[in-house]
Amino acid sequence: MEVKIKAPRGTQDVLPAESYQWQEIERIVMEEASRSGFAEIRFPTFEDTALFQRSVGDTTDVVQKEMYTFEDKGNRSVTLRPEGTAGTIRAVLENGLLGSALPLRVCYLTSCFRYEKPQAGRLREFHQFGAEMLGSASPVADAEVIAMVQRILTRFGLAGAVRLEINSIGCPKCRADYHAALRSYFAQRRDELCATCQTRLDKNPMRILDCKSPVCSEIAAGAPVGLDYLCDECAAHFDQLQRHLKAFGIGYTVNPRIVRGLDYYTKTVFEFITDTIGAQGTVCGGGRYDGLVQELGGAPTPALGFAMGLERLLLVLRASGYEFQPREVCALYLASMGDQAHLAAAGLADALRRAGVRAECDVMGRSLKAQMKYADKIGARYTVVIGDSELAAGKAAVKEMCSGETADCTLSAEALAAFLNQ
Numbered sequence: 001m002e003v004k005i006k007a008p009r010g011t012q013d014v015l016p017a018e019s020y021q022w023q024e025i026e027r028i029v030m031e032e033a034s035r036s037g038f039a040e041i042r043f044p045t046f047e048d049t050a051l052f053q054r055s056v057g058d059t060t061d062v063v064q065k066e067m068y069t070f071e072d073k074g075n076r077s078v079t080l081r082p083e084g085t086a087g088t089i090r091a092v093l094e095n096g097l098l099g100s101a102l103p104l105r106v107c108y109l110t111s112c113f114r115y116e117k118p119q120a121g122r123l124r125e126f127h128q129f130g131a132e133m134l135g136s137a138s139p140v141a142d143a144e145v146i147a148m149v150q151r152i153l154t155r156f157g158l159a160g161a162v163r164l165e166i167n168s169i170g171c172p173k174c175r176a177d178y179h180a181a182l183r184s185y186f187a188q189r190r191d192e193l194c195a196t197c198q199t200r201l202d203k204n205p206m207r208i209l210d211c212k213s214p215v216c217s218e219i220a221a222g223a224p225v226g227l228d229y230l231c232d233e234c235a236a237h238f239d240q241l242q243r244h245l246k247a248f249g250i251g252y253t254v255n256p257r258i259v260r261g262l263d264y265y266t267k268t269v270f271e272f273i274t275d276t277i278g279a280q281g282t283v284c285g286g287g288r289y290d291g292l293v294q295e296l297g298g299a300p301t302p303a304l305g306f307a308m309g310l311e312r313l314l315l316v317l318r319a320s321g322y323e324f325q326p327r328e329v330c331a332l333y334l335a336s337m338g339d340q341a342h343l344a345a346a347g348l349a350d351a352l353r354r355a356g357v358r359a360e361c362d363v364m365g366r367s368l369k370a371q372m373k374y375a376d377k378i379g380a381r382y383t384v385v386i387g388d389s390e391l392a393a394g395k396a397a398v399k400e401m402c403s404g405e406t407a408d409c410t411l412s413a414e415a416l417a418a419f420l421n422q
């Protein structure tokens with residue numbers, strides 16, 4: 001019996017016909033990050049479960065509902081990373097990176113895993129480009145990080161398709177008052193809240209604001225907003241951030257409803273949102289997390305960062321008609337007839353590749369006609385046919401496939417490479 005195994009629900013294969021688009025996205029985001037002083041960091045796909053419970057937060061949807069957690073054969077509880085910040089900070093602390101020049105700027109391209117209901121723009125394995133800046137408490141840092149995202153979107157021609165929304169959710173100091181206000185508001189409608197939110201009411205009422213259930217979000221729409229409860233320091237920080245954004249010429253709106261789904265955020269939170277790809281329109285989310293480094297055992301260190309969902313970015317790019325650089329195709333196909341010519345073609349293909357040319361020759365034992373059909377199928381730019389007489393003459397006719405024009409060229413890797421590059 002034939003068993004057909006399919007890709008797990010909520011995962012995606014990236015096939016050769018589109019992988020070049022991913023490569024372009026990854027190249028551009030990393031290039032922009034590097035210009036802003038961010039260096040790449042890589043960290044494990046799975047971590048100790050406690051890392052995410054402590055950082056992302058016990059009462060968040062991510063930890064309560066979405067994590068891929070399992071026991072390994074050594075009875076340790078491990079979790080596939082649902083996001084990149086926790087692993088980054090863990091690695092930074094474990095390797096003492098805060099001991100060198102501050103601010104520390106690191107970035108990553110990574111897959112994340114969340115057990116969610118798969119739909120357009122929402123997968124169980126998805127990919128993020130993220131960046132974190134550690135050491136600065138200044139609102140200039142917030143503006144700088146936001147400006148980097150803006151530059152990336154601008155490079156992709158998306159400045160008009162994606163808008164920036166910002167908010168401040170305050171610090172633990174001002175949050176006490178805000179939590180109290182939220183508690184008394186939600187307590188009046190306790191029975192209508194979903195079961196999860198009823199438990200959140202005591203522990204972490206702000207999480208109710210991020211609940212996706214329709215009833216909870218309807219109730220949350222009338223809840224008190226955090227901006228009204230900011231302490232002087234947080235209010236000044238938010239004010240300064242806005243002054244800097246204006247100085248950078250970055251348009252934004254203040255949306256007091258943005259709270260973000262992870263517990264570690266403080267003060268600034270922001271989202272880049274589009275209306276062009278349906279309901280899952282948040283392309284990028286981020287903010288400040290001044291308490292996280294200490295929470296994970298480091299010295300108190302202000303920090304902030306963001307993560308951009310690459311599947312969603314790709315959807316926006318396609319919706320906007322973004323033109324990816326065309327996929328590289330075979331530059332020269334070396335067709336051959338006869339044993340000597342097969343050998344020569346294989347040798348030339350190898351030498352051309354060493355010279356940096358995308359060259360191919362027959363590896364299927366095909367007839368000349370079938371070789372030419374293949375060259376056409378793969379879109380080879382040039383072809384050359386090598387037979388005994390070409391070998392004897394030491395030259396052959398190179399044909400440009402789109403025009404049909406031919407020109408004689410010496411049968412050496414140097415001459416062919418020079419011909420193709422002219």
Ligand code: ATP
Pocket residue numbers: 083114116121122123124125126127128260261262280282283284285286307308309310311312
């Ligand atoms: P959402 O509100 O859409 O669930 P989130 O607040 O859970 O997003 P973050 O944890 O801030 O998202 O992750 C940052 C970015 O990663 C999001 O803005 C989004 O672009 C992307 N992202 C998050 N979850 C998924 C997912 N399941 N599938 C695809 N992309 C995702």
Ligand code: MG
Pocket residue numbers: 261
């Ligand atoms: Mg989510």
